[in-house]
Amino acid sequence: MNEKDSIDHELRDLLSVDPLPGFDERVRARVRRERKVFSWNFRWISAAAAIVAVIIAAVLVFRPQRASKPEVAVMASGAVPPSPIVEPKPRPKLPAAHHHRVTQAVRAEPQLIIAANEASAMRRLLSGEITELPPLFQPDVKNLQTRETVVEPLPPPAPVIINPAELPLPVAQ
């Protein structure tokens, strides 16, 4: 037996230590205790999760509704605006200490940008200055002509004839 085998042999002897009798039973008892703790923990965690879910649901359902922001009308060119255009009022000057916060709040509001000629036209229309729209906007509906619908039966379909394909046979040599 060489030295390597001798060391391996000694090691095996040294490490082949058996536990005291009843070790498996003690392990099983320990695991049973763990099972109880684990199941209790699981129940507590489940209960806590359910409570948190109920609280979140309650908060979502009963939270006070915020005052809705005024809707900003988006105007396409040529469309009639839903509300009159209001000239922006001059902003009151605030003390320097609050200046920064206020400007941020004002910036948050979107600005309406309308072409000057469109704005003046709308102003005139709303004030009653314009009573009649140009003919472009008044289509002559009375004189519109429509074609009469004629229903004709379709001719019967022609028979489909497919001739068999003729392939040239190779010439025997």
Add this chain to the structure above:
Amino acid sequence: MYEQVKPIAGVFLDMEEDLKREFETRIAETSTLAYRVAFAVLRNSEDAEDVAQEAFAKAYRRFSQLRDRDRFRAWLVRMTWRMAIDRTRSERRRTARETAANLTPTGAPSPVQSVIERERAEKLWQAIDTLPEKLRIVIVMAGIEEHDLREVATLLRLPEGTVKSRLFLARQRLKELLQ
């Protein structure tokens, strides 16, 4: 309602029973292995038993992820080793360790023979203790239950080449230390 819930609950209960049964099988297969791994580090039967039990308790908590037999063995071995090392570090002041001879089953040797064996075993333990951890774990795993290279590699999740070289180094060191 109860009639509808009953079969679903039955399925869950059956699953739990299956898990319990499987775990019982794993305990029967690996309890001695876990004990020996812990003993190799702690050299004290009570401490080794404690650590092995604790490792099984942890394994139970994660058993749904460790149902594969090889995976379970590997996980248990590594976990037991780590827990045993942690315990050694936390109880470094504790020096009263059982001597190896008290625990090594040795028929009925003569008193002189017994003393020689005890001294030799003590030297071997000291030599193992001086090895770096990565060499120590490899040589211990190879010594326990006569695991071969492939088995040690699987248990420690290392490539076989690494295990081979570490085993060689560990044997070299032990030989030097024992001379």
